[in-house]
Amino acid sequence: MKRIIIGFLGILMIAGCSDNSKTDTPDPEQPNPDLEITEVTVNEKPEMKTLILSGFVKDPQGNQLAGVTVTTGNVTMQTNLAGAFRLDQVGVVSQRTVIHCSKEGYFNITRSLEQADEDIWEIIMYPKGESDLSTSATFTSTNATKLQIGKMKINMPQNGYRIESSNKSYTGNVTADIIYLDPNNPSFSAAMPGGDLIAVRQDNSNVSLVSYGIVGVNLSSGDGQQLQLADGKTATLTYPIPEGMDNNLPESIPLWYFNEKAGLWIEAGIAQRVGNEYTGEVKHFSYYNLDDPKRRAKVEGKVMDCKNRPVIGKKVIINHSPGITDAQGFYSITVPSGTSMTATVRSEDYGYYKNVVSHTIPALDAETTYTQNFQLPCLSSISGQIVNTCESNSASLVWLEYNGIIYEETYTKTNGLFSISSPEDYTGPATLKIRTSSENTISIDLRLNNKDLNIGIINVCEENAIGGTFIFTFPNGSTRTYEFNPSQMEGVIRLNGNTLMISSENVYLEIPDYSPEQSQYSNVSVAILDDNGNPIMIGEMNVDVNFIPEKGIYQFDITGKGNTTYNPQPGDVKGRINVYLVIDMVNHQNVTSIQDIDLPSFAPTVPTPIDLVSHVNGRIGQGVILDYKNPDVEIFNQIKKQADLLGFDILWFDDGEDSKEICYQQGDKVIQLSYDAQGFTLIGSPDDEDYYFEIMILDDCKIDFEEGRSVHSNKMILKQWGHINRTSQLHKKEKQ
Structure with a gap:
């Protein structure tokens, strides 16, 4: 299943951006301005699950961002030169996948959507500094300070700051990096944190939000320490009323902060209307959303082509909220009730097709489901399979280039299979690009003619690709493959120069009599574990060890017989693992x-x-x-x-x-x-x-x-x- 998310997660429902917003029905549950808001406690603990999640991180101009730190649960990796990442374990919080992206000089992004396997996310990170969305200001903590970006105003307190990590009071210069998102700004959905604007009210009910604007404030000291408001201190946020959203305004609208650990918006306060502005106080800084809560409804349906074949892995947009079609062409999107919307498959999301298909979705009652199917024109496809003939990882990044356009970036399946659609009505030269797990790039020249093109098997030899594969062959002739993706392999430990071991959640291998001059070892204890630490295979193996110093990689070729959970009888085992040498250690006793x-x-x-x-x-x-x-x-x-x-x-x-x-x-x-x-x-x-x-x-x-x-x-x-x-x-x- 492919899911593409644009922006700081661009998932929102904006009544003011629709021509028929005047027909939107108000939510019956308006906030009580005299009620003290009590922030609810939500689950923040991630559970590691074996789900494949791939993604691409870009800047607002579409440039690929390498070196972005991507974290989910207890797993962290960095995007490669193509701005891509691939995870085979993700942190799931209350059935929602939550990932965090950070890069120096950029606003951090947290993504959160309902868990799904084989997802592909597209993420845009926005730089700090001066732009139409952001600003940066430095002021002294001893003075009350007014900050402003556009019509959004923030009044900061005097002597009201603490160091976030130690909770100690702070006095000195404060740098504020601010991003403000007006719902009418074309970049609103591309810069918003979260996933689908699902929020939790103070009564623990879940709602969908209609946003009147979002502001994010990051405070830091002169030496880079993260700051927060001191206990008992508040800042005042004053939101302008967005253009086109000034009809039937309520006297108060709830404020919501974004809980990055849970990946949810949490009700945290109330803003009162004063003229053409809403003003409210906050006790700590995160992203704050001025939002009208709506009870939830759902839109779902199938997307088929002209031959009634399912259109797989394509994005359906309802206002700013995407849903991705599965193997049957089915999509499902949670939307706010009482708000009319437009559902679209955009041109850029389906081969740049010309006659874009859109449907009007009427204002829906809460807790109802509306069916909207799509029929799209038929597009030709390019398919094939990447096979790593060196028995290492076959997972690769694949995309198409033509006329200077980078098109249809995607990750292959674990077994290397891929399929991408061709651009509509384009005939002529194109190049299929493949970037393997060890960062090698392969180019294949093609000529597109509006017909399906199956390239077949593309053999590569990635001897040093981080990860590995085991093949089990049983007495009855059946086989089973267990493949390690790069994020599972933590590293090699070399102890006192004579012990070598792999430290990983999924592999145990220890050579207690290791010597750099020796490459072959017998009767080596090897175990493969599932994500709960339960053994999949245990055996005494023959192991060939090769160290590649220029890459800092150890390569292990493993053969022998082992007991597996796949078959009651022992089977033949053949595998290769490539992992980095992470640490050398020398011990001394009784110092x-x-x-x-x-x-x-x-x-x-x-x-x-x-x-x-x-x-x-x-x-x-x-x-x-x-x-x-x-x-x-x-x-x-x-x-x-x-x-x-x-x-x-x-x-x-x-x-x-x-x-x-x-x-x-x-x-x-x-x-x-x-x-x-x-x-x-x-x-x-x-x-x-x-x-x-x-x-x-x-x-x-x-x-x-x-x-x-x-x-x-x-x-x-x-x-x-x-x-x-x-x-x-x-x-x-x-x-x-």
């Missing part, structure tokens, strides 16, 4: 002097003796990991007090009854403290005794400041690197 440790200069005072010191180096950074056998939790508390005084930002703090973990970060400097009352066993330690407390101190760590997660991987990986030399519960399960 009694701080002078024997190469501590980073910003390190807190650490207690001695230290039962195990691990010097680390690699993509995760340079520094030390210190482990203690003392079970006293007060050691954790004492070091935490020191670290709190450093002024670092807190990336996360897990404060459990039996276990505690906190991670601090400033720039590329990281301190992580971990305590476990149950104890943990260390990989590489000569004894089997339990350790209880760990300090990780890293410099030159590749951590994204705003997201608080590793640029190269994700928050869970950073936490895992902090535990690299301990046998985690996952590894214990893998060994059993």
Whole structure:
């Protein structure tokens, strides 16, 4: 299923942008201006699910944005040179996929839609600075300040700021990056956060919103720390009434803030009408939406071509809300009730066809479903299959170029299959572009003639593509394939120069007698796990190891017999895995002097003796990991007090009854403290005794400041690197 979302998620229902907006019916539940709004608590915890999500990130001019950090749940990756990303696990919050995109110099974007497999999203990120949508201003915190972009006004308080991570009061210069979205601006839907303007009222009911304008404010200090309004302080937002939306105005309209963790708009206040403006107060900054809540309705139907064949993976737009057709051509879109709308399949979304098909959707009653089918002209298609003959990952990015136009960007299926439509009425030369998972680009010259074109199998050899494939062959001749996509492979750990292991949620492989001079190993324990940590395959394998230093990649060729959940009888196993070398680690026991440790200069005072010191180096950074056998939790508390005084930002703090973990970060400097009352066993330690407390101190760590997660991987990986030399519960399960 393909779903394309444009903008900060361009999903909104705007009564004022429709010619027949005068027929819109008011919502019966108007806000009480005297009622104190109590923000509801919603689920913010993501559940990792195995769903394929691909996407493309661009700027407003359509230029591809490389190096965008894309985060969902505990997985983080970066867009490639084509601005593309592909995830095979996504964070789902209350049945909605939630992803976050960030890039220095751009406004962050959070996307949220109902979960779906094989989705393809298109995302546009807007730059900070001066534009028709945004502005930036710096002022001193000791003065009350009025900010303005267009007719949107923000009154900031005097002496009313705190550092978001530490909650300490802040005095100094404040930089405000502001984006204001007028519903009449053509870029409104392209710059709005969220997914479908689904919101939660204070009574926990779900509604759809009709927007009168959105403002986003990001506050930062002179040294880049994120700021918020201090407790007890408020800012005043004054929204202009958008042109064409000034009929039958209510005296008050609710204010809604965007909860980025849940991917939902939350009712958070009330704005009163004063002349041609609405004014309300807010206690913290996020994106704030001045919106009229409507009970929800639904529009659905099928999109077929002239031969009554389903049109697959194409976008239907109802005002600003998209729905994507599935394998049967079916689409479904949630819309606000009481608002007349137009449903369209746009020219640019279907081969640039000329006679655009649109239908008028009448104002609907709440909780009703309206059926609207489409019949579109027939278009020819280009199809084929990418096959990686080196037994690595076949997933690839595919698009068509003709007359200087980049057209129909899409990801193949995991097995490399793809199909894209040809532009209507174009005949002549074109180029099919393929970008493989290891960033190699293949060009195939075509000549389009308005007929279906099947290219067949396109063989590529991606020996170094990150990821891997296992093929299981059983005694009855049947086979089963298990493929690893790049985001599943976290990295290789090299311990004391003589132990090599893959650290991944889905693969366990450890070579305890590794030597760089030796490439072949036998009786190597290998396990493949599902996303819940349950084994899919376990066996003792033959493994050929090849390190490619110029790419920093380890390549493992694996053969042997293994027990699988696919078949009761053992089967032959053949596979290849390519993963990055992420960290080198060297351990030292019973260190009694701080002078024997190469501590980073910003390190807190650490207690001695230290039962195990691990010097680390690699993509995760340079520094030390210190482990203690003392079970006293007060050691954790004492070091935490020191670290709190450093002024670092807190990336996360897990404060459990039996276990505690906190991670601090400033720039590329990281301190992580971990305590476990149950104890943990260390990989590489000569004894089997339990350790209880760990300090990780890293410099030159590749951590994204705003997201608080590793640029190269994700928050869970950073936490895992902090535990690299301990046998985690996952590894214990893998060994059993």
